[in-house]
Amino acid sequence: MPKPVITVDDIRAVEPGGVLPVPAEAIVTDLAREIAQANRISLVASDHLTTAVPSPGGRPTLAIGADHGPSLPMKEALKPYLAELGYTVLDCGTFTPDAVDYPDIAYAVAKQVANGTAWRGIIIDGAGIGSCMAANKVPGIRAALCYNEAMARNSREHNDANVLTLGAGMIGLNLARQIVETWLKTDFGGGRHQRRVNKIVEIEQRFLKG
Template sequence: MSAKLEDKEIQEIVRRTVHQTLGLSAESNVSTIDSLKPVVPQINSQKLTVAIGTDHGGVDLKEILKQHMINLGYEVIDCGTHTKDAVDYPDIARAVAEQVASGKAWRGVIIDGAGIGSCIAANKVPGIRAALCYDHATAVNSREHNNANVLTLGAGLTGANLAQQILKTWLETDFGGGRHAKRVDKITAIEKACLESGK
């Protein structure tokens, strides 16, 4: 069984690899290299909280993903539902989105049959950037390019194993910033302008 690497060791490996790739000397002091941070959130020193909710169509998947997040070291706020009795997905989407918008949760996860309706509903809550993801690439893109703070999944379209992979990738992918930050700022500006004009 291999020994677990410490964060400092990982950062040093990344630093050396980047230096070698860029052809820099080991002593080079390049700010972009010095500012490199691991993609995995620092959940050992402070647990991050994720809100999760589902309509009746995703109760089983919610329980699997909830346990998956707990195993990864996250705190979880369960916004329901807890039975397979019919409920309306907009109510659940709003409950999760408001946890994120208020700052009570770091991020949110919403499940319904296809993931589409919950995504639409969550995006009506100011401050929310919800993204429907269905594979590794969309999970990475939604975080890296769009700084999505809510993930929606379709229980009827995504199996439990794939959903766990998508969720882990989505939680551990950082926002890329740079040119993407300008575009996310424009999304926020649209939202602000609409709120101010009452539209």
């Protein structure tokens, strides 16, 4: 059976900044790759898209990414857990143990949240600090580094965080699961917190205008 070919037409059918699932055996033409890069379209192997049975109300997509070292196995362990919670998981890498740079992974996740492809994002590196800094450079992102459930709850209730960063070298998998579940299930408090979040957005917009 001939291998599927991803062409320019396939790329142009995707919104700029979006995601195109690509079968593992597919051939992507050089021009298609160039146009995808120019339009910030992520070509993600379709076997890295984990689709879960929707829960009542239909839960949205979560983007997740991790760098190498202990971060990668934590990501791989969290993916089926997130699927069990009823989410569709978009894996933004890395996919091998080879060393990568955490800002690239942080950007890959953050842009999916910023452009609306993903509802929220989760990024894992050794300490979680650098990825949090990188993600917060993307307009519209409010990333929070959380080492316990109280921080996760606060980041959602008070700050309406839309990206969570974790430090795989700082916490274990069981605690990571607890943090993630608390973060996903906690609603933004609104009220006085909305006024403060609005001020965060205003600061960002001042520099974007400049």
